[in-house]
Amino acid sequence: MKKEYSDKEIKQILKKEAELPECVEKKIQAAYQEISMDSKVTMKYLKTYRIRKMAVIAAVMVAAVGLAGFAANEFLKVNIKEDTKNAEKILYNIQVDTQKEAHKIKVTPTYMPQGYVYGDETSAYGGKWHNYDTDSGITIVPVNAAELYWGERTGNSVYRESFAKSDYVEEIEIDGQRQDIFVEAKAPYVDADKKIINIFLTNEEYGYMVWISSETTLGKEELLKVAKGLQIEVLDETESYATEEEIEKELAMQREDKETQEKEKEEKIKYGIPIENIYKTGDVIRNPFLTEDMGVPEENIEYMVQDIQIADSLDMEKYPSENYCSYEEVAPWVNEDGTLKTHFRYTYAMTAEGQTEEEPRLEEVSSKYVIVKMKVKNVSGMNNESVNLAPDLIVKEEREDGGLSCYGPTFFPANEEYSLQWGSGDGASFPIYIDQMYYTEGIERIKSSLYRPLADQEELEYTLVYVADADVLDSMYLKFYVSYAEEMLNGNWITNPYVKVTE
Template identity: 40%
Template sequence: MKRTYTDQEMIRILKQELVIPDKVDQGMQDAYKKLGIKRSGKISFARKHRMWHVLAAAAVIAAGSSIVVVAANKFLSANLVKEKDSVAYDLTIDRGQTAHKIEVTPTYIPAGYELGAENTPYAGKWHNQETGGTLVISSMNAAELDEQIRLGNAKQLTHGMKEKNLVEELELNGTKAALFMPDSAFVDSTEERLDMMLFNEDEGYLVTIYNSSLPKDEVMKIARGLDIQVLDSTVSYKTDAEINSILAEQEASQKQLQAEMAPHALAGNNFFSAGTELKVPFLPAEDGTKPEDIRYTVESVEVKDRLPASEYPAENFHDYDGEMAAWLNEDGTLKPHERYKYTLNPDGSESGDPVVETVNSKFVVVNMKLKNNNEVNQFGDDVMVCPLIEYLTVDGNAYSKSYTKEYRRANEDYHLQTDGFPVYFDKMYNTEGTKRAKSFHFVPMQPGEELEYTLVYVVDEDRLDNAFFHFYSGYGGWPIPEGGNEFVYVKVQQ
């Protein structure tokens, strides 16, 4: 339901905005009559039909020209601070005022956008199936904003934003609004994402509009059409003890994550040569069920500049037309692509902004043999045929693993190295539609069955010395049986 106010409550609210002399306050009662406001009943209060200006007029009539109006404490103070390398909100909440739940309902949504159903990737979001556009409208009441302020997260609202990303500051429906255009994640993206933040300093709330592809005029129409209601339901502010508890939990989680993500050395028994049959260890089930016994052998590896179509037909690529063709030169070599290079701290975390590099790539052709050595397929017939390409730090004969990616793709439509998967498999079983897209690297195999096949990967030529075939092990992060291996690697360049 909508929040309602008695006349006395509205006077109290007004006093938070105006300092009114006693004689003016006394005379306001007579001024009510002149303005036609009745003394009984309640006023239904929606965002677009405010009454505070009427009360202010009452004060002016009562005081004549002698009234002195000064700024008083607002429920929420939201000031956008522009610095050399950032723009961020300086936020303050007056916890002396009661926080209320708010309800936000859009009255205008562009054609083609539908609200995603629960249990789907677009739950709670508007999505345009045809264009791929996504629209998210979210809100934070005063108690939620206060919690984020006290946790030190206020600057995260505009994380990564600089003054160049600030399109416009404006007043909109009684809110202090700002329109941002975040930098694209890709150097060649043609989309211009626009986000909007709307702070209501009188009622202490924030509404944000996140949109992936709509133009400015559409974002403005959405914002102007928002029906924002302050409800009777109240929300408690976090106590100091609760805030301190959350901060302590966050600090402990951060330390644990840093320890887990920090680079660590790998033992020599994690590395194998081509030609060796690899028994990849998997944890036994809690009920004692025997783990799968799948044997892999990397028979040969060759780095190539091009792949002759007669030897590597297009139908064996994961998606030749959609992924591969655009990145091939006429002579069959790979076109250069852009990537982001991040500087990593000793603990594996990122430092500063990434650098854009233009690099060349090579094809890595690997001939494999796989054997289903199970007596019974306890977990289904599907077997993953491919290791993944992973990059390790190599220092002589010492190897270390980092969980932070030093390099990431900078081209929007570049998918040739996604997660280290191969782009080509000549014994593909799932060849159609969704199964091809999601499961092209799986084949059904019966116990005792063997399969010989060829995989092709794409690797940047300056990273070939650090590239390894990584065979997944179920022992990652768990106690390893004596003589076992946490990781199983074969070096790409022998």
């Protein structure tokens, strides 16, 4: 019998998200906690095992540390010490003795809490154990010495170099194995009885790490049972350490990327979004990125914002549920009178220099509907099978010159089931409603409800509805051609066009 997936499961399949919630995505390193352990391991000759690569990587630049002396039976050396610059932090790093072979490992849990089922590659939670009743998950990631060494030398690591002392719960010993437990001190959501628990098992003798991560309603004792029951097999198959040439190539690429990012950042700070790129309702908006050197002809699409209205509520007869991208996600947040319920959000403020606050502000806020009447026209000279009908809705801050800053605050939901805003990049939002939906069924509706084909010279008028928090309405803009980004091209500074929501 064919399995039917819910919208939520389909979105999981499409996104392949990590178990960590969006609200901590900006500080994702805080969930990567480490531990050292002396483990009992069985050596076996097995067929080639295709190890599951690191599914989630924290891009933490960790300075390579020169190897200290290793004892005869030591493969890894784990160093944990207090941060001399911040007494509330702990510093952590791993060194690998590359004189020993890096064997791949296979990890099989022999204990899993009741209700957790493993998802195969085709499921919504592929490669993870998931409890559908509590919407909780457990992920187990094995990492061999070669992968640890690559992370140590290049900064592409599965562990972080610094974490809060308050998250370090305790050190215990099970069957001679040291296990350090880290529980995120702050709950990810204000309305869910869940914790983020990480247990990192580092075997210093055989040279591997196993990371157990979970956003769960379980206590740490249950996760420890999972850790205790792991069957860890060191395989005969080995993995080569990266050569100095490979490492230098990666580091050179990182330096080049960093230089490019710094240059782009300087340009964004200097030029921002010029006032001439801020349009008004009734203006024809054309794609500024379609030059001889950039863009593709079929993306020559013109837009016009005909009208924008702010509303406290929506009439269901005028805005029927079938036109919502996912009414089941909206309905729980609508009061009986049609107004929107208050919700909690995390706000990460950002300076004009593009620096993000380390800690977010938790705020309870009210929201309104932003109703946008639109017109689109395909002027490309060819048919386009996938025209984006929906600009992003984003908060932008005004500069002294009347233009906009390229940088602005970022928002994340603090309610577990809230998804009415911030689904796009840079803290922007998609609309929740479109009255000219072309793809109306199944997975196509979820993937492409905001897209449709347009023949050459075809025009379409339609209505979009967004949700926006009331306290930032005066800083809200519609952002067009979101697949492009600000760029200096042939000496010309090109940015996305914007339309202010409120006058």
